[in-house]
Amino acid sequence: MRRLRRRLALAAVAALLLGATQAQDIMLDPEVFEIGNELRCPTCVAESVAESNASIAREMRQIIQEQLDEGRTRGEILAFFQDRYGDWILLSPPRRGMLLLVWLLPVAAVLVAGGGLFLLVRRWRAAADAVMPVAAEDLERVRAALAGAEGRSLAGAEARAPDTDEATPRAPAPRP
Amino acid sequence: MKRVAVVVAIVGGLTALFLFGLLRGAPDRNVPSNLLNRPVPTFDLPVYERYQAEFGPRLDLADHAGRPMVINFWASWCGPCYAEAPFLEAAQRRYGDRVLFIGIQTQERDARAAGRAFIDRFDFTFPNVIDDDSRISIAYGLFGVPETFFVRADGTLDHKHVGPVDAAVLAERVEALLR
Numbered sequence: 434m435r436r437l438r439r440r441l442a443l444a445a446v447a448a449l450l451l452g453a454t455q456a457q458d459i460m461l462d463p464e465v466f467e468i469g470n471e472l473r474c475p476t477c478v479a480e481s482v483a484e485s486n487a488s489i490a491r492e493m494r495q496i497i498q499e500q501l502d503e504g505r506t507r508g509e510i511l512a513f514f515q516d517r518y519g520d521w522i523l524l525s526p527p528r529r530g531m532l533l534l535v536w537l538l539p540v541a542a543v544l545v546a547g548g549g550l551f552l553l554v555r556r557w558r559a560a561a562d563a564v565m566p567v568a569a570e571d572l573e574r575v576r577a578a579l580a581g582a583e584g585r586s587l588a589g590a591e592a593r594a595p596d597t598d599e600a601t602p603r604a605p606a607p608r609p
Numbered sequence: 610m611k612r613v614a615v616v617v618a619i620v621g622g623l624t625a626l627f628l629f630g631l632l633r634g635a636p637d638r639n640v641p642s643n644l645l646n647r648p649v650p651t652f653d654l655p656v657y658e659r660y661q662a663e664f665g666p667r668l669d670l671a672d673h674a675g676r677p678m679v680i681n682f683w684a685s686w687c688g689p690c691y692a693e694a695p696f697l698e699a700a701q702r703r704y705g706d707r708v709l710f711i712g713i714q715t716q717e718r719d720a721r722a723a724g725r726a727f728i729d730r731f732d733f734t735f736p737n738v739i740d741d742d743s744r745i746s747i748a749y750g751l752f753g754v755p756e757t758f759f760v761r762a763d764g765t766l767d768h769k770h771v772g773p774v775d776a777a778v779l780a781e782r783v784e785a786l787l788r
Contacts, residue, residue, distance in 0.1 A: 492743045517643060517749070
């Protein structure tokens with residue numbers, strides 16, 4: 434009784450400050466909005482019963498409050514609306530029948546994508562580590578080419594090697 | 610080459626989806642109802658003055674058990690309700706001796722003057738009642754207005770039509786109730 438009086442007093446003050454609609458909502462238990470968050474507003478686009486200001490959503494909040502006051506459980510209240518509107522009214526589809534796919538498909542997609550990525554990375558790493566088979570004559574040609582290149586580079590290095598005098602920077606010629 | 614094929618496949622798929630959306634025609638009005646083949650919720654609602662001489666100040670659905678019924682939900686702010694109203698009145702004049710037509714003004718509170726104007730405009734000869742707090746529209750699982758429920762003589766729901774009805778829909782569904 435004291436709780437009801439407090440709610441009425443709060444609503445009266447809110448009615449003066451905010452207007453009748455918001456005052457009606459202040460009278461409601463927080464649990465009304467928790468349950469309303471699980472229900473779709475029938476006349477709105479992408480809004481829950483808790484969020485919508487449509488007249489039907491306000492009335493549904495009122496019904497939820499009345500049923501809570503009567504001692505009904507959250508499950509019983511959701512079932513009340515489900516009985517009238519079907520599974521459509523629930524924002525979280527029930528985990529049964531075809532609707533189970535809504536829950537399972539995202540998990541399956543993540544698993545398949547993860548598995549695919551794992552296999553792909555493993556293949557890439559295996560390809561990077563693998564020793565490529567090379568024909569013996571190809572190997573010989575590469576060795577010969579490398580040896581030739583080595584010889585040329587040594588000879589070149591000798592030809593370019595500076596003696597000490599050459600390395601000393603020359604003094605600029607005196608100006609006439 | 611492979612990359613071009615992938616781009617063509619994606620663009621082609623999206624174009625096909627877009628064309629499907631454009632060409633699929635009018636939305637399906639046969640929205641399934643959870644009440645289908647179940648007894649419709651009963652109600653006891655205040656009646657507009659012009660029908661009170663025949664029906665009294667309130668209309669209790671239970672008093673009319675045993676008759677097929679067409680229950681139409683409307684609101685004075687609803688455009689499609691104006692479009693369907695002449696068809697409802699014509700059907701009432703044609704089938705009214707065998708089927709009880711009931712109009713329920715809903716999803717608007719304390720809109721008596723607007724409701725009277727709506728009824729007078731179409732000169733409805735079937736009873737119209739007021740669901741001020743939208744409780745009956747919730748009991749019937751209403752998504753919006755207009756919606757029309759075709760109820761068999763045994764009180765179970767035969768069909769629910771979402772959106773405005775026309776002469777063809779009314780004739781087909783009412784004839785089904787009378788069969």
